[in-house]
Amino acid sequence: MPKAAINTRLFNNLKTYFGYDSFRLNQQHIVESVLNKEDCLVIMPTGGGKSICFQLPALMFNGVTIVISPLIALMKDQVDGLLANGIAASFFNSSQSSEEQSQIIDRVINADLKLLYVAPESLAGLQNILNETYVSCVAIDEAHCISSWGHDFRPSYQQLGFLKSTLPNTPFIALTATADKATRDDIKKQLRIEHAQQFISSFDRQNIALEVRVANDRIPQIVKFIKSRPNQSGIIYCLSRKTTEQLAKKLKTNKIPAEAYHAGLNFDKRSKIQESFVYDKTQIVCATVAFGMGIDKSNVRWVVHYNMPKNIEGYYQEIGRGGRDGLKAHALLFHSYADVIQLRNFASGAANEDVQIAKLDRMKQFAESTTCRRKILLSYFGELLAENCGNCDVCNNPPQFFDGTIIAQKILSAIYRLKEKEAMGMIIDVLRGSQNAAVIEKGYQNIRTFGIGKEISWKHWQHLIIQLINQGFCEIAFHKHNALQLTQFSKNVLFDGAKVALTKPVEIPELKATAKKGKKTRTKLAKPKLRQKKSDDSLFERLRLLRYKIAQEEDIPAYLVFSDATLKEIERERPLSDADFLNISGVGQRKLEVYGDEFIAEITRFLGSKIKKPKKRDTTLITYDLYKLGRSIEEISTERKIATTTVYSHIAKLYSSGKAINIFDFVSKSEVEAVKKAKDKLDSPKALRPYFEYFNEDLDYFKIRLALSVIEKV
Structure with a gap:
């Protein structure tokens, strides 16, 4: 072909x-x-x-x-x-x-x-x-x-x-x-x-706002966070099974619908909770990290980490379960020193313990960073972001920076002269001119950068190097004993005069420093820009309720009918014809055929007298003209450049509206009778899918629709 x-x-x-x-x-x-x-x-x-x-x-x-x-x-x-x-x-x-x-x-x-x-x-x-x-x-x-x-x-x-x-x-x-x-x-x-x-592909999920807070009084913060986002689905990740259950219980006492999910529950219970969440029956799940892998639920609006994840890969994957429809989502991470200790204990004795510890340290650095958080995430996966994102707590509440270009050049030069084979500790020892056995044994006391940073303490050098990693000027090669290596941004600093902004270390204990920063961030974000709660009679809300009703009838998750992003576009464009409805992103021929009539009818009811008379002639009448000329379904499809299923949909509508259609040219009387029996047994569902499944997928959707148009007219 x-x-x-x-x-x-x-x-x-x-x-x-x-x-x-x-x-x-x-x-x-x-x-x-x-x-x-x-x-x-x-x-x-x-x-x-x-x-x-x-x-x-x-x-x-x-x-x-x-x-x-x-x-x-x-x-x-x-x-x-x-x-x-x-x-x-x-x-x-x-x-x-x-x-x-x-x-x-x-x-x-x-x-x-x-x-x-x-x-x-x-x-x-x-x-x-x-x-x-x-x-x-x-x-x-x-x-x-x-x-x-x-x-x-x-x-x-x-x-x-x-x-x-x-x-x-x-x-x-x-x-x-x-x-x-x-x-x-x-x-x-x-x-x-x-x-x-x-x-x-780019790892940049720009629609997800990133925020980190210190883990003080988490429950009140989470309750306030959720109540400021009514009717939104969310996931709260916890490290232990016990925490998921305790947190779900506390949320319920605050009148917040939540369920606990963890591996200690039996298979049926886990499946029921997962299904209830996916089908929009449960709003919030407090879960261990096993929850969510592969779930395509598109309308998760926020993800909270009650505890710090063990590595950036896991964190990135978990926050990625929010905002899959491309609409705004929020990722909130709580961190504490106690989480770090617990995760270190989990890694102890593992076959790849060194790698796990190194990745945990990187996660900890992310949580405590004064650098744009999206820059850190992207640079971790090898994608470098030149500008700050403007959609994280650090960008919204930036710290005080100084010109750290010369310091950055010293660090990057040391990495280069050590042939990108050494980890952070050795880089710092060389910069500070340490005369320890490891340095002397490798002859590093003879390189040009040896001792050029004696005046800066070991801990301060660590703080500065972590910032360079966070900004993508160098990276950790975990599979090469955590060696620091240069990136494409490094050349800009070493040879092309690029400037580097750094922050100074804060001379107070680690946990208090984090708490201070967290408190400041929370003050900044105390009045977040939230999506306003929609009126119960907004078109989006009516479309959402229709979607939920159809999903219940068909026993499928609501997002499989249409995603929130598709409903938003329907609300914005307000399609009143099959052709316009098909132009909506997320609406294919099959979904037009199965759901189009109900959604167009809901839009029509919402608009009421506000509907302007269409400038173009009703598309079904064009099909009717061709039908009266004796054209077959296939000929009308070819001439109008529309699918045969759309033509059949037009035929059903024309018949229902009283046009002279010989309906039994397209559906037999025995098929109509079979659908009538199915309707009685299925308790008259409006959705087509229950009929389709009733007939074991042997009777096409268009036949079901034609038969129903006959039944409803009698």
Whole structure:
């Protein structure tokens, strides 16, 4: 197929199945690479659109795309999302009976599935179809789990290396939201895709406001924080199971609906809490870090860390569960010295204890920093931000800076002359001219930068170097014994005259210093710019309630109907025709067909007499004119450049409005009778999906709609 035809099909599928008119950064290149059967490593932030990178190619392959996913509990949500978009998908795991598993394998053999989600532990059950006759692509989600350098290492992932040997000509796509340089290299090595194309999207989630506070009187602060954000969904992460339960109980006493979630609960209880949160029935979950991985709930408006996370990767992934729809979100972190001690104890005795401790120290430095927090996050993942973000507590309440350019040049010069092989401690020893055994043994007393900073104390040098790391002027190579290395920003300082702003160390005990800064920050943020509480009769609120009603009828999460971002656009654009509704981002052909009428009707009711007469002729009447000329459904579709399902939707509306339509040319009397029986058994649902499932997906949506138009007219 010519490239132009492939691109046309790609964009048609993107709109039809996912509701988008354009790709995000890197997505199209990744999709095209997979279609060209090239291996890919994709590093893309949570909410950045990773799933489309393998779901869209899956639609164009003849066989099935196997998706390796770490948590069984999340597979159903992911598959439900695909089914809601009209994509044939299923999952295969230990929660299913052998009969159900056999049916799934049969569907793969019969090319009746496009995507199949499976946990690493369940791959053995797919042995008979793990060959290139049936498998067109393999996607490894949460790929950082394969690496011991990663923040969420899982031994079960290490067996995945055999897959490339089994499927040598099949494209592999490994995806993760959080991986530093060491983890990226290890992922490719472990999966045996060393030559994979690497795509690293920006880690900058500008819509998430970042804030850190000292952990004094956390409960009152959290209660006030939540009550200033009524009706918003949020997650509070805690280190221990006990804390999740205690916190949820205290929030309930303050009339805040919250549930505790942790690994100590049985599977059914955890599933119920997770489902209740995803379905918008529970507003807040107090959870250990296991909660949230892979959840696509798009309308989480805030994430609070009751305790400090053990590393920046985990922190970044957890805050990324907020604001996945691109709307404003808030990330609030509480930190304390007690958290650091507890996390050090957790790391003690681990196989990679040194790495864990180094990453914990980096997390602690982030929490105590006087540098733009987004700069620190981005530089950690190798992305350098030249300007401050303006959307964190440090930017909103900046400290006093001085010109630290000469000090920065001394530090960076020392790193360079030590050949980027030494950790922070040795750099400081050389700058201060220390005559210890390690320095003398390596001959560092002979280099030019030895002793050029004798007048500055060891602790002050540490404070200054951490600031350079935070601003991206150098970085820690955790996989090289924590050696400090230069970045592309380093040259600007050493040779191009770039200025560096630093803050002076504060001469008071560490915890008090943090508390003082935290207090100042809280004063600054005491009157945050909050989204005003909407009137109960706003269009957005009415659309949200309609979405919730449909989601309950269909027994799916509300965000699978439409995201908050899509509802916002509907509220803003107020579409009153199928064509206008289809122009909304997040509305594809399938969702127009299933939900369009109800949402347009709600907009019409809201607008009432305010509706202006449309300047253009009603699009359904144009279809009616062509129908009267004897055109077939396919001919009308081609002539009007609209989908056949849209034409059928027009036919149903025209028939319902009293136009002369021979409806039984399009739906049989036996089908109408079957739908009538289903309506009685299903207690007359307005949504189409319950009917679709009632008929085991054998009766098309447009047939159901046509039949209902006949039934309702009788």
